[in-house]
Amino acid sequence: MRRGSFHYLIVPGWHGSPEDHWQSHWQRTLPHSQRVEQADWLQPQRSDWVAELSRGIAGAPEPVVLIAHSLGCVTVAHWAAQAAPDALRRVRGALLVAPADVERPGCPGPLRNFAPLPLASLPFPSVLVGSDNDPAASADRSRAMGKAWDSQASVLSGVGHINVASGHHCWEEGLAYLERLQSLLNEQARRRA
Template sequence: MRSQSIRYLILPGWQGSPQEHWQSHWQRCLPNAGRVQQRDWDQPDAESWVQSLEDSILAENTPVILIAHSLGCVTVARWAARASSDVLAKVRGALLVAPADVERPACPPALQGFAPIPLQPLPFPCQLVGSDNDSAASAARALELARGWGAEAAILTDAGHINVKSGHRRWEQGFVYLYRLQRRIEQLARRRA
């Protein structure tokens, strides 16, 4: 996929992605990458976050690939459940990393407004990457979300929440999953041609 014809939209999760987070690194190194900005990263409002994603997609003149982390993954699912077909058609695919299970018993109160998590298939190719020791979503729950969203799933060993705290600053390994997603998008485009 020619990167000049695609816009990468990065969706951080709760509290945003600081400069040392892999999403910030990717934003700096991927061609044509931008970030979905939220009004309040610390007290997230589901409706506001979904609207910010919608506005960011509508502002683009080219197709987009979404790169979401944690609460950003849930935002993608909530957005897709209500978006019009015209706006959905602008999204070529989504990389969903370490989705936050906002329905889990120990979920922080600030995130509970994002429940319930829509579990219908997303209408574009998706790659979900989870971890077998993520406190925000168990491996079993990540696989359940992947099935519901129609995403291919990869569960990493001992990767935590795939963030700075778990040692994932540049996360070069993650590009493997982005490239895998892009290959699927290209194959789908060829079949439709």
């Protein structure tokens, strides 16, 4: 699949992604990309976030590849669990990075309305990247989310929440996971041909 044949939709997590976050860098460098903007980044409401994601997908000029981080991953799962078949067909795949476990002990209050985590298989190919020292989700919980969502899951060692605070600005290494997703999409297209 050629990179230009779909639209990258960046789905940030809680607090959004600042200018020096890898999602912002990727948005500036990947062709055909835009960001889902939320009305309230600090007090997220699941229904509002899912509705904004739905609008972003519906408004994209081409089929979509989602690039989600943290609470954005959970938003993608909630959207997929309730979206209409026509909307689901607009999404070709998703890269899910450092998904937030909104059911964990001590989960910040503003994120709790995203629980329970949807545990249905995503109806499109996905690659999940977690970390063994992410305060937002343990390695076991990241693997469990990957299994439930039928994602190709990788748990990296010592990379934290894969955000600015853990030293990930451009996160060039992450592009390998986007390439892995694109390979899955190519395989799927060959099987359907």
